[in-house]
Amino acid sequence: MKFGIYSSIANPPHGEHLDRCVDQVIAEAQHAEASGFDSCFFGEHHQDKDGFLPSPLIVATAVAAQTQTLNVGTSVILLPLHHPVHVAEDVTTLDIVSKGRIMLGVGVGYQAADFRAFGLSMADRAARFEESVEIIRKCWTGEPFSFHGNHFTLEDVQILPKPFQNPSPPLWIGASVPSAVRRAGRLGDAFVSTPSTTLADTVRTIDIYRQAAQEAGREPQVILMRDAWVASSRAEAEAVYGPEVMAAYRYYWENQLSEFKGMAESEFTLDNVARDRIILGEPETCIREFHRWHEATGADYFLLRLRHAHSGGPAHDKIMSAIRLFGEGVIPYCE
Template sequence: MEIGVVYFFTDRGPDPIDFAQAAESYGFESLFVPEHTHFPVSRRTEYPVAYGGPGLPEFYLRTYDQMTTLSMVAARTENLKLGTGVCLLAQHDPIAKAKQFATLDHLSKGRVICGVGFGWNVEEAEAHGVNWRRRYSTVRDKLKVMQALWTEDEASYAGDMSSLEPSWAWPKPFEGRSIRTYLGGAGPTTMRHAALWADAWYVVPPPADQTLEDSIPRFRQVAEEAGRDPSSVGVAVASAPPDPAILEKYRAQGVERAVLWVNPAESPAEGMRNLEDVAKVLAQLA
């Protein structure tokens, strides 16, 4: 099981390059960066309790652009995997987004992991023209367009919410492979969609099942019922607690990657201290 970290980079916290280089030196395998473009002041959508709600943390309002941040990190690190955790794909043009991912993966020599999600803030999505009731099929079809552009010399896709006429696009991801895709979130709907079309389910541990000993067997059953070999669909853990006992439970269940939560900070020094504290778990696991 690989161990990474996830961090909300903002204009008040640590420099992403300093943070990423420190994470790599501590022995973390990957760095995942979340995404929110903006937050409408209306706050019609309550912050999910599963993510720490109902109060909305200020770091959501100040988040750096995801792909720009990962590009900066890629240029100043050696082996650190670069994850979107997650890209709110419904809010983007899939052709342009496919180009961004492919370019970053090509230039970083295959270090990108494409995590996508459905989002939770209705008004944020609506500001981008997203039909909230159809966000599931929107994300699926946009990802299918991206995968076609990554893997086909003459790429095309016909979907309900997004399509692509036969098209040429290079560069392809590094060494001609596709980019591994995670579908992030929690709950039965995300689980079902991940079982149907993602490379892996990027699960946020629910409060009632932090060890995922109920959730993972249920996911594998759903994948089998969907006609997929459960062993061919991975499980990764988003915002995992830095608790060695819980992480060992994940490892025993075949989790491919646990991405540890590092508390966002109001100052660079505090953010770096928070990373250092979380890094202590690596020695305990080893």
């Protein structure tokens, strides 16, 4: 198994300066590299009160410049908000600068505020997304092409230089609802799962993805994004990580995302939502849980969401300790 971390730069708590949070994220990425992690990923939102990153590729570039072997990626860029030629060129540039360490993760988006910021309709997002994926792949060939779609019209385009990776950086697609999961199977090099689903729901989603990928003649690859935390004891893990992950889940619950839709207030507790959803506890428990999820899903890549933008935490020193303990007490036993 391989492991990555998902990070974010939120509006900093306790009066900290935002540039200090950027320094902390870079330090966490460096520590993850030294601790045996494979990658560090960043997401995108706009007009978010919690300060989600609006430009994840810029932060990924900063991390790539401060590391040697760590892969960097996006999970996800909200592709309908961008011109695909710009995305293709920016990712190519980072691929060359990092000597082949970029993974492009894209998604259609689900928050209306993101689309309002650019004057775009959410009704067109799926069609724009599919055209954009096709254009990006054409850009990365380095060959001249034209494209005539409903949303993009391009004449005699050739993007050079070509990416460092041969034939191109991997293009991963994040999705949660069945139609988007099937799209990931048709178009993507890998599928990135939603971190807050239960194991049973995750397995059902992966089955949909694998069927679509096989029908499209693609080799399925599953990336399990999970909320996870390791500590010296379950009690410590719950005390440090519990409030942070529950802040994110409350946001999902209040906005009636499918995995929490219909859940009563009385049911909304860490004990209840963690079951078969969050990987949490001492190293032995985490090892056992990663193996269980691997056996149930067939996935061998875990992307761990340690830092939560909705709360700004856990604290930097706690994240550094968790990264170290994952590296010493968990990752070597999940190979």
